[in-house]
Amino acid sequence: MKLLKIASLISLAGLLALAAVYFFVYNKPHTNFEQAKPDFKLTASEFYSAFTDTQEQAELKYNGNVVELSGKIDFIESTNSLNIAVLAFGDGLFGPEGIRCTLLDNHVEKAEMLIGSDVQIKGFCSGFSGSDVILEHCSIVN
Amino acid sequence: MKYLKTLLLLSVLVMMYHDVVAQNYMTRNGMIRFYSEAPLENIEAVNRQVSSVINTETGEFVFRVVMRSFNFEKALMQEHFNENYIESHKYPNASFQGRITNIDEINFSVPGEYVAQVEGELTIRDVTRSISKTGTFIVNGEEILGKSTFDIAVADYNIRIPTAVVNNIAEVVEVTVEVPLKKMN
Structure with missing residues (x-):
């Protein structure tokens, strides 16, 4: 039972981490061209x-x-x-x-x-x- | 091929220029907006650097669009648009070359709003399709505002939407064009 709880918590943490990554990639800001180094x-x-x-x-x-x-x-x-x-x-x-x-x-x-x-x-x-x-x-x- | 098309387009522009300068109106700050409505998200992008010339005597007109000038609310969408769908590195420009078929019904020297039937060839990603659309011209002295809203199917221009994002991007997008044209001196 304890093992199941730990597995559930790890899965939940993994899902939250994935959601956070998706959120930050999806909402990543536009390049700040004023600060950008010229190519x-x-x-x-x-x-x-x-x-x-x-x-x-x-x-x-x-x-x-x-x-x-x-x-x-x-x-x-x-x-x-x-x-x-x-x-x-x-x-x-x-x-x-x-x-x-x-x-x-x-x-x-x-x-x-x-x-x-x-x-x-x-x-x-x-x-x-x-x-x-x-x-x-x-x-x-x- | 792309450069041959550019050359042809420029040749048309130059011919229009030399034939009847007084009847030409132009802009370099025309606007094209596209809008994609899909179950998971709506996407809008605006380009305010569209070049266009119209010959009000013959009804011929052309547009030229730099694809990387489309600006999106989200950086990721802009990145995907340029890298995955339009492939701006391979196909940096889109163009339209056409004419107003009911030019006799439009008096560009009299202020007013006129409905125009337009047909011509739209080229995106080096794919050229004949299109026929309706628009309006609002004449106000030496300025003309050309407007049109129409749909295009992205598959017509070989733009493939991956199955994974089929609920994020519409198969048919709405295109809005607004070109504030000024008389050329």
């Missing part, structure tokens, strides 16, 4: 050229990774829900084309003050839209 550091110009010159290789290398770029913010485009720092490298079908960095809310003001200046900007590379490289969750590093 790549390079100039914005090199980064953009990689996508326009050798799109396939650039997508395989950079998509899904955190990159830190050094370059110049040309302007900030604001929509209802996004503030996007644009590092432009030319004009195309959609107007200025380049790297579009969706800013974290707490970095918008800093980015606005640094328009036209050299900055280090870090973000998650989502991919290439055909005209622009999309970086998200961006923060100003310097």
